[in-house]
Amino acid sequence: MTEKLRFGIVGCGVIGPIHAQAIASLPDAQLVAVTDINPEKAQRLADEYAVKPYTTLAEMLAGEQLDVVNICTPSGRHGEQVCQVMRSGRHVIVEKPMEISHAAIEQMLRVQQESGVKLAVISQHRFDPASLQVHDLVEEQAFGRLVLGNAIVPWWRSQAYYDSGAWRGTWQLDGGGVLMNQSIHSIDLLQWFMGPVRSIYAYTDTLAHHMETEDVAVAVLRFENGALGTIAATTSAYPGVTTRIEIFGAKGSAVIEDDNLSYLHLAREDAQEIGAYGIAHERIETRSASFAEGSYKKSKKAAAAGSTAQNPAALSFRGHALQIADMIRAIREDGTPVVDGQAARRPVEIILGIYESARTHKEVTLP
Numbered sequence: 173m174t175e176k177l178r179f180g181i182v183g184c185g186v187i188g189p190i191h192a193q194a195i196a197s198l199p200d201a202q203l204v205a206v207t208d209i210n211p212e213k214a215q216r217l218a219d220e221y222a223v224k225p226y227t228t229l230a231e232m233l234a235g236e237q238l239d240v241v242n243i244c245t246p247s248g249r250h251g252e253q254v255c256q257v258m259r260s261g262r263h264v265i266v267e268k269p270m271e272i273s274h275a276a277i278e279q280m281l282r283v284q285q286e287s288g289v290k291l292a293v294i295s296q297h298r299f300d301p302a303s304l305q306v307h308d309l310v311e312e313q314a315f316g317r318l319v320l321g322n323a324i325v326p327w328w329r330s331q332a333y334y335d336s337g338a339w340r341g342t343w344q345l346d347g348g349g350v351l352m353n354q355s356i357h358s359i360d361l362l363q364w365f366m367g368p369v370r371s372i373y374a375y376t377d378t379l380a381h382h383m384e385t386e387d388v389a390v391a392v393l394r395f396e397n398g399a400l401g402t403i404a405a406t407t408s409a410y411p412g413v414t415t416r417i418e419i420f421g422a423k424g425s426a427v428i429e430d431d432n433l434s435y436l437h438l439a440r441e442d443a444q445e446i447g448a449y450g451i452a453h454e455r456i457e458t459r460s461a462s463f464a465e466g467s468y469k470k471s472k473k474a475a476a477a478g479s480t481a482q483n484p485a486a487l488s489f490r491g492h493a494l495q496i497a498d499m500i501r502a503i504r505e506d507g508t509p510v511v512d513g514q515a516a517r518r519p520v521e522i523i524l525g526i527y528e529s530a531r532t533h534k535e536v537t538l539p
């Protein structure tokens with residue numbers, strides 16, 4: 173039998189325990205230690221999984237035989253800690269965003285090359301069945317020429333949420349507001365489906381919270397393939413409403429709502445040609461209802477139980493487990509994780525481009 177890979181977690185706040193749950197759910201993985209600068213948080217998580225607590229990363233790296241370290245600390249700390257782990261010869265899984273500046277990301281990629289270890293960045297919604305299905309269809313060119321892609325994130329976070337950690341909503345450690353923290357998942361999916369972004373024009377503002385960074389943003393995008401797109405995001409939409417990712421092409425359209433495929437229509441599946449004015453209205457309703465019914469019920473249920481549109485802690489560990497399993501596969505096969513550093517830098521570059529456009533009132537072109 174192959175030995176289990178030994179994991180350590182750094183950061184035992186909201187997301188650290190989700191990593192612990194995900195690791196515990198995998199037959200090939202074993203949690204052996206956790207670290208938090210707050211000794212009580214480290215002790216609490218360590219007790220739950222009967223592992224050793226540490227209060228510094230350096231002590232955990234020196235004291236434990238580890239294969240993989242999961243970094244779950246404030247976003248602006250990721251670069252320094254990821255580099256520290258990679259230099260110790262261990263593989264790293266780091267939470268999103270990979271980092272919050274171009275310079276930090278460049279440094280992480282350089283150290284990864286030098287150390288030869290594997291680096292994966294959490295973007296758990298890439299592993300949702302709906303995301304995988306839409307991505308496969310894009311690869312098959314089932315949507316025809318892509319013309320428009322939208323990401324809509326009307327979430328709610330209270331002032332108490334921003335006040336719950338000194339780093340939240342700051343430029344220095346959160347690296348931004350609703351875009352860098354909450355919407356990065358949807359922005360990553362949007363660019364994964366639509367392809368690289370070429371240029372951006374954007375507005376951002378802080379309208380309903382006391383915080384440094386933005387709680388509302390809109391951006392218009394031009395993708396490299398010529399398609400257009402929009403991003404509309406806020407953490408001030410009480411009580412937090414369905415996230416939508418919409419992909420429109422000349423031969424098909426798809427809508428993902430709260431991680432479920434709520435609408436899919438492909439020309440290749442039409443028994444007869446659609447008229448010059450598009451599909452008849454009744455047919456749209458029948459077709460979309462059969463997809464939407466399930467997801468509508470689910471999203472109503474999610475709202476009742478609390479979804480991440482409303483509550484950051486209402487998060488399943490399953491997406492993280494799939495992504496950690498993907499890292500284990502990459503280590504065992506000496507392959508590449510699905511979301512490696514090169515893949516994870518893209519959504520951050522789009523977000524930094526949005527901030528630059530909003531600041532300068534100019535169109536920003538990505539390299």
Ligand SMILES: NC(=O)c1ccc[n+]([C@@H]2O[C@H](COP(=O)([O-])OP(=O)(O)OC[C@H]3O[C@@H](n4cnc5c(N)ncnc54)[C@H](O)[C@@H]3O)[C@@H](O)[C@H]2O)c1
Pocket residue numbers: 182183184185186187188207208209210213227228229244245246247249267268269294296337353484487
């Ligand atoms: N993938 C997701 O869906 C998801 C969800 C929530 C958060 N996140 C990401 O996870 C990261 C952490 O977010 P959170 O909400 O868990 O934050 P948090 O504030 O709840 O937890 C962060 C923890 O890190 C600890 N910490 C800070 N500096 C440290 C250091 N130098 N060494 C060790 N521990 C340190 C803090 O004491 C705290 O317990 C952020 O990058 C965030 O974007 C991702």
